[in-house]
Amino acid sequence: MSMEIAIPQPVERENYLNKEYGVWSWLLTTDHKRIALLYLASITFFFFIGGFFALLIRLELLTPAGDLVQADTYNKLFTMHGMVMVFFFLIPSIPAVLGNFLVPMMIGAKDLAFPRINLLSWYLYIIGGVMMLHCMLTGGVDTGWTFYAPFSTNYTNTKIVEAGLAIFVAGFSSILTGLNFVVTIHRMRAPGLTWSRLPLFIWAHYATSIIQLLGTPVIAVTIVLVAAERALHLGIFDPRLGGDPLLFQHLFWFYSHPAVYIMILPSMGVVTEIIACFSRKRIFGYSFVAFSSIAIAVFGFLVWAHHMFVAGMSVYAALVFSLLSYAVAVPSAIKVFNWTATLYKGSIHYDAPMLYAFGFLGLFTMGGLTGLFLAALGINVHVTDTYFIVAHFHYIMVGGAVMGYLGGMHFWWPKISGRLYPEGWARLAALIVFIGFNLTFFPQFILGYMGMPRRYYDYSHMPEFQVLNVLSTAGATVLGVGYLLPMVYFLWSMRYGKPASDNPWNAAGLEWKTASPPPTFNFDEEPVVTWEAYNYEELDAPRKEEVPVAR
Amino acid sequence: MSDHSKSSPLPTYFAVFIALLAGTGLTVFAATLDLGAFNAPVALAIATVKATLVALFFMHVWHASERLTKLVVISALFFLLLLLGLTMTDYATRLWS
Amino acid sequence: MPDSTVVGLNHEEQDRPELLHHFSTAEQQRDASSLGMWVFLATEIMFFGGLFCAYLIYRRWYFGDFAAASKSISMPLGATNTAVLICSSLTVVLAVWAAQTARRTLLLVSLALTMLLGLTFLGIKGIEYKQKFDEHHVPGASFSFDHEEIPGHPGQYANQSHAEIFFALYFVMTGLHALHMIIGLGIFLWLFYMAWRGRFTPEYNTPIEIGGLYWHFVDIVWIYLFPLLYLIDRH
Numbered sequence: 001m002s003m004e005i006a007i008p009q010p011v012e013r014e015n016y017l018n019k020e021y022g023v024w025s026w027l028l029t030t031d032h033k034r035i036a037l038l039y040l041a042s043i044t045f046f047f048f049i050g051g052f053f054a055l056l057i058r059l060e061l062l063t064p065a066g067d068l069v070q071a072d073t074y075n076k077l078f079t080m081h082g083m084v085m086v087f088f089f090l091i092p093s094i095p096a097v098l099g100n101f102l103v104p105m106m107i108g109a110k111d112l113a114f115p116r117i118n119l120l121s122w123y124l125y126i127i128g129g130v131m132m133l134h135c136m137l138t139g140g141v142d143t144g145w146t147f148y149a150p151f152s153t154n155y156t157n158t159k160i161v162e163a164g165l166a167i168f169v170a171g172f173s174s175i176l177t178g179l180n181f182v183v184t185i186h187r188m189r190a191p192g193l194t195w196s197r198l199p200l201f202i203w204a205h206y207a208t209s210i211i212q213l214l215g216t217p218v219i220a221v222t223i224v225l226v227a228a229e230r231a232l233h234l235g236i237f238d239p240r241l242g243g244d245p246l247l248f249q250h251l252f253w254f255y256s257h258p259a260v261y262i263m264i265l266p267s268m269g270v271v272t273e274i275i276a277c278f279s280r281k282r283i284f285g286y287s288f289v290a291f292s293s294i295a296i297a298v299f300g301f302l303v304w305a306h307h308m309f310v311a312g313m314s315v316y317a318a319l320v321f322s323l324l325s326y327a328v329a330v331p332s333a334i335k336v337f338n339w340t341a342t343l344y345k346g347s348i349h350y351d352a353p354m355l356y357a358f359g360f361l362g363l364f365t366m367g368g369l370t371g372l373f374l375a376a377l378g379i380n381v382h383v384t385d386t387y388f389i390v391a392h393f394h395y396i397m398v399g400g401a402v403m404g405y406l407g408g409m410h411f412w413w414p415k416i417s418g419r420l421y422p423e424g425w426a427r428l429a430a431l432i433v434f435i436g437f438n439l440t441f442f443p444q445f446i447l448g449y450m451g452m453p454r455r456y457y458d459y460s461h462m463p464e465f466q467v468l469n470v471l472s473t474a475g476a477t478v479l480g481v482g483y484l485l486p487m488v489y490f491l492w493s494m495r496y497g498k499p500a501s502d503n504p505w506n507a508a509g510l511e512w513k514t515a516s517p518p519p520t521f522n523f524d525e526e527p528v529v530t531w532e533a534y535n536y537e538e539l540d541a542p543r544k545e546e547v548p549v550a551r
Numbered sequence: 552m553s554d555h556s557k558s559s560p561l562p563t564y565f566a567v568f569i570a571l572l573a574g575t576g577l578t579v580f581a582a583t584l585d586l587g588a589f590n591a592p593v594a595l596a597i598a599t600v601k602a603t604l605v606a607l608f609f610m611h612v613w614h615a616s617e618r619l620t621k622l623v624v625i626s627a628l629f630f631l632l633l634l635l636g637l638t639m640t641d642y643a644t645r646l647w648s
Numbered sequence: 649m650p651d652s653t654v655v656g657l658n659h660e661e662q663d664r665p666e667l668l669h670h671f672s673t674a675e676q677q678r679d680a681s682s683l684g685m686w687v688f689l690a691t692e693i694m695f696f697g698g699l700f701c702a703y704l705i706y707r708r709w710y711f712g713d714f715a716a717a718s719k720s721i722s723m724p725l726g727a728t729n730t731a732v733l734i735c736s737s738l739t740v741v742l743a744v745w746a747a748q749t750a751r752r753t754l755l756l757v758s759l760a761l762t763m764l765l766g767l768t769f770l771g772i773k774g775i776e777y778k779q780k781f782d783e784h785h786v787p788g789a790s791f792s793f794d795h796e797e798i799p800g801h802p803g804q805y806a807n808q809s810h811a812e813i814f815f816a817l818y819f820v821m822t823g824l825h826a827l828h829m830i831i832g833l834g835i836f837l838w839l840f841y842m843a844w845r846g847r848f849t850p851e852y853n854t855p856i857e858i859g860g861l862y863w864h865f866v867d868i869v870w871i872y873l874f875p876l877l878y879l880i881d882r883h
Binding site for chain 3: 560561564565568571572575578579582583584585590591594595597598601602605606609610619620623624626627628630631634635638639642
């Protein structure tokens, strides 16, 4: 080494980020925290891709005529937007990023039960993602993300098998993540951490994992059947050969309805943690919130045919599914009531995570209530395949799930990166996201109710819809800005943000009892838990040292 | 985890083995009889008995497993029956109207 | 529940190289592996479940055509295969017992027999598939199921498209099952290798146990496939 004057650097504690450097230390890691960051980078990438397709869709819809892209291209745009956003962004998002990072920490464990399977999960996700990218770049798929038969099996000449395989592979990533979480939560809780002391984030991820485990295999085998049908010209779903197209829909929605609960339950878990912390109160009705997560997971499997009311199914079965669809709203409503009751007489702090949580509360409630409208057969017939449906699910997926994801990223960013993000910018971004979101999607409720069909690239026979469409596109631009801001300042904070203490929010939870960023094995000593969850009274009680002692 | 029982499990294993082979023979025999609408239920019932024997004794669910294992198995079967049963509510009632 | 509160490498880890570092005790590791395999089998139940759902619906709709198609697959071969798998389940359970009671020879013999029986199963399956191929019963361009009588209805012939659905489901279901069998053979080959190297003791034989669970599951799937596919209407 040459003679240099070494500039004294503050000694950085060893943590999971600086323990090892180099590409292979990341690509071959089994540390759940590093894997979480691998996922963070990948899902953000796919979020951009899905967002790009959304941008093109909204640009096309600025004018009634189909003048930006051709009809077939438009079909591909909304299909790829849906497939990428559902399978490669929303389903992994919170579980694979925040769940992977936090589940072991919240239960006082050193890692997940199967760290190598965790890494395999990520690689399966990447392989599926690369296959999907290749599929998109070489022509894509035009069937809608729901790839209904017999169009997908018989008539379209787009790359169904490749897209299907991509989703199949990514599905196994999801299954393995769920398996890891279930076994971890059962077997690796710290001493003293009983089920009733678990953070509700853990309950939410446990419920999510149940759905991932039991639902995903069904769509996997459905994809196998679709691929076989396409390749061999079978008649499993082809009515001309004795098949039933509705069978495809039954098998598809048996997974895809519970899938929406995979997308929202983790977000609910995040919101629960945030609301408790920023009202400085324990969650009202802990057991109700915990069991409602399980109830949502179970009930979610009972309602799938509400996506098929107008498809030709039996009206008697439709009645059954309609009734069950009302029932599934109850556990979600229970959560909303409990969150509200937690806020009541709480000491509210309006930090950015809390702003996202408030946004979630309002927007998820709207999305959920419109779901009840849709459970009613009469209304369903009127608004099926219109923008009302599009607005409904975007309120839950974007207004709910994505807001929860952003809130969680902000809340745990100090723990993950060891840095504080700039609070002012974060609050501004939250506001922009909220405004942009409502401007994008509220007009779509009106459009749908007035009769604008979804998946149409040209609405020139209904030019009166243009005003609302322009509003929606404008909103989408604002929303895009709102999403870009956090990406910028999170990256900025990694170098220039203020270093974070172990517990900048003075929050409850085992993850806050270790350094930010945490050491590779999470805790210096295995914790022993003797307290209930959300012990904010103790956390906020004035410390003895602060009381001046007369000497 | 399996307890190292004082008595050997071998007699049980061989008994279950014989039962499984007998069940197979019985299934084949029953298929050659005309039981009308009961052919399918009988075949499925015998298959279920066989599967249960394998699960309980070969997979050690009876003696050596905790409640959680049984819960996992029962949950999986429950959701399978949901898939089959609720789908059948459509197919069984489509022609009613 | 883990009771160790010691940091990093604990005493057990020093005596037990197979204890992975993120577990506190060997018991925790074993319980985690076991639960993991059971949960995985639950996912497999749902995986095959989708196919059973499709099968049940079409069997109800096209009973006669399915019965005719079912009659054309070899019941003796199917029954033999059922017996073969049952024997292999016995050898698996003997292997687990052998590992638990430190009987190395029996362990190796049982594992080897299991693999042999598995290969036998696949061989018989191959013969069946060849039969179907020769009879043009493989779905696709060259499929033909012409002039086959519906059992119990002389003079009535099976609808070819409906029969093709039967064969499509037959090949997908048995094919998927055979794929799981092949994976199982791979697992048992690896277990045999580990057993040969002396890695299993009465204290540590979890891989054999959970490999066994997988194998028994594959057996159970076949226990249902056999009557459903081969015995629709044989009287």
